[in-house]
Amino acid sequence: xxNDLNEMARLIRATCxxxxxxxxxxxxxxxxxxxxxLAVLYFDVMNVDPAKPDDVGRDRLVLSKGHACPALYAALxxxxxxxxxxxxxxxxxxSIMEGHPDFRIPGVDAPSGSxxxxxxxxxxxxxxxxxxxxxxxxxxxxxxxxxxxxxxWEAIMSAGFKGLxxxxxxxxxxxxxxxxxxxxxLSLGDVAAKVSAFGWHTISIxxxxxxxxxxxxxxxxxxxxxxxxxxxxxxxxxxxxFMEGVLYWHGSVTMKDEELNDALKELEAx
Numbered sequence: 001x002x003n004d005l006n007e008m009a010r011l012i013r014a015t016c017x018x019x020x021x022x023x024x025x026x027x028x029x030x031x032x033x034x035x036x037x038l039a040v041l042y043f044d045v046m047n048v049d050p051a052k053p054d055d056v057g058r059d060r061l062v063l064s065k066g067h068a069c070p071a072l073y074a075a076l077x078x079x080x081x082x083x084x085x086x087x088x089x090x091x092x093x094x095s096i097m098e099g100h101p102d103f104r105i106p107g108v109d110a111p112s113g114s115x116x117x118x119x120x121x122x123x124x125x126x127x128x129x130x131x132x133x134x135x136x137x138x139x140x141x142x143x144x145x146x147x148x149x150x151x152x153w154e155a156i157m158s159a160g161f162k163g164l165x166x167x168x169x170x171x172x173x174x175x176x177x178x179x180x181x182x183x184x185x186l187s188l189g190d191v192a193a194k195v196s197a198f199g200w201h202t203i204s205i206x207x208x209x210x211x212x213x214x215x216x217x218x219x220x221x222x223x224x225x226x227x228x229x230x231x232x233x234x235x236x237x238x239x240x241x242f243m244e245g246v247l248y249w250h251g252s253v254t255m256k257d258e259e260l261n262d263a264l265k266e267l268e269a270x
Contacts, residue, residue: 064118116149
């Protein structure tokens with residue numbers, strides 16, 4: 001299973017890079033850093049069916065760091081929601097593959113724009129499931145910028161207070177944001193300790209180890225009376241050596257033909 005998930009993560013990375021290259025803009029760094037998480041969620045853990053994208057009992061995913069949508073579109077395409085070729089029409093004027101997730105895209109459960117809004121949407125979904133007695137689980141992927149927003153911490157406080165054990169957050173801690181390293185811009189400190197103080201179950205993992213990601217998500221299913229917060233130690237631009245940990249590749253950048261070719265060759269070799 002792990003090898004299958006690693007291969008899917010590789011395909012997600014390759015597809016989102018081709019999309020960003022074709023668009024002549026986009027955010028490769030943060031897209032690559034969540035590929036392993038999306039592979040595990042969509043191809044192992046989440047209860048979803050591309051043939052029934054609006055099924056009321058489906059598990060939900062909210063990509064709060066919406067600028068990383070090329071990776072989400074790639075995951076949805078490979079899962080069968082729409083052709084892979086359509087995922088590669090990112091940001092085209094005649095395409096629904098917008099620069100941030102939109103409801104018009106099959107499989108997208110929530111739109112996203114300004115950072116900090118995703119967890120509040122996920123909170124509402126989790127509360128709705130409890131109120132209606134529905135078994136679905138809600139997963140939210142947040143980034144470093146999300147964790148610097150007050151709205152995020154309001155949702156953390158509320159979810160912990162309400163004991164929403166059907167809510168799971170994966171924090172893509174890739175340590176770089178638009179203008180500077182997170183530690184320089186606004187240090188987040190010990191995120192796990194802070195979130196735990198609000199009544200959450202916390203787990204810290206390697207954000208690129210698909211087995212560890214899967215184990216954390218399975219552990220979250222066993223937790224009762226608390227939401228789960230997974231701190232994923234991640235690398236911006238993961239999978240492409242010249243992008244890894246390099247602030248330039250946060251976005252929005254134009255990839256040269258040779259850069260795309262070099263990146264795809266490296267992913268293929270891996």
